[in-house]
Amino acid sequence: KEFSEVSIKDINQIAKSSFPLCMRHLFEKLREDHHLKHGGRMQLGLFLKGVGLKLEDALAFWKAEFSQKVGAERFDKEYAYSIRHNYGREGKRTDYTPYSCQKIISSTPGVGDHHGCPYRHFSEENLRAALCRMGVNSGAMEDVMEKVRNRHYQLACTITFEAIHGSSYDAGINHPNQYFTDSQKILKS
Numbered sequence: 001k002e003f004s005e006v007s008i009k010d011i012n013q014i015a016k017s018s019f020p021l022c023m024r025h026l027f028e029k030l031r032e033d034h035h036l037k038h039g040g041r042m043q044l045g046l047f048l049k050g051v052g053l054k055l056e057d058a059l060a061f062w063k064a065e066f067s068q069k070v071g072a073e074r075f076d077k078e079y080a081y082s083i084r085h086n087y088g089r090e091g092k093r094t095d096y097t098p099y100s101c102q103k104i105i106s107s108t109p110g111v112g113d114h115h116g117c118p119y120r121h122f123s124e125e126n127l128r129a130a131l132c133r134m135g136v137n138s139g140a141m142e143d144v145m146e147k148v149r150n151r152h153y154q155l156a157c158t159i160t161f162e163a164i165h166g167s168s169y170d171a172g173i174n175h176p177n178q179y180f181t182d183s184q185k186i187l188k189s
């Protein structure tokens with residue numbers, strides 16, 4: 001596979017250039033709060049696995065953040081298991097797959113949760129601010145907002161992708177890992 005491995009040192013950069021908004025948001029919140037609730041850990045953790053972060057690196061990545069909040073010992077005790085679990089190294093040893101857009105869009109984040117799809121779950125004000133920070137121009141912004149009003153969240157995400165990468169994207173976004181892979185393809189070509 002072309003982009004099968006990603007290391008921790010590249011992660012800030014690829015998050016900025018190639019993560020869809022749902023994952024950028026989780027990533028930024030994790031960096032900011034040094035913590036994510038269960039739904040966010042699952043959504044981002046499985047995405048990162050799909051991106052090519054190996055188990056050892058995933059453990060180091062999550063530990064570096066969570067330790068600052070709960071301490072290294074509590075991380076090892078309470079959180080490391082579920083990360084190994086996501087990689088199929090614990091429990092039933094299922095190799096869990098990253099969530100699709102459909103699954104993320106239909107999730108129901110509660111107070112203090114940061115998972116979900118921003119096009120569906122953010123307020124208009126927060127969504128506009130987030131898109132602005134991603135570098136979406138005002139023309140594309142209004143196109144995105146129109147799609148959102150009509151509940152075409154994946155089309156809104158596709159327009160964002162096109163605006164940021166400066167190229168059309170006929171396939172349409174239906175998976176965050178597809179967004180990532182195709183972004184990397186464009187940026188590396």
Ligand code: SF4
Nearest residue numbers: 020022101117157176
């Ligand atoms: Fe993420 Fe899919 Fe929503 Fe885009 S449409 S932000 S990839 S869940």
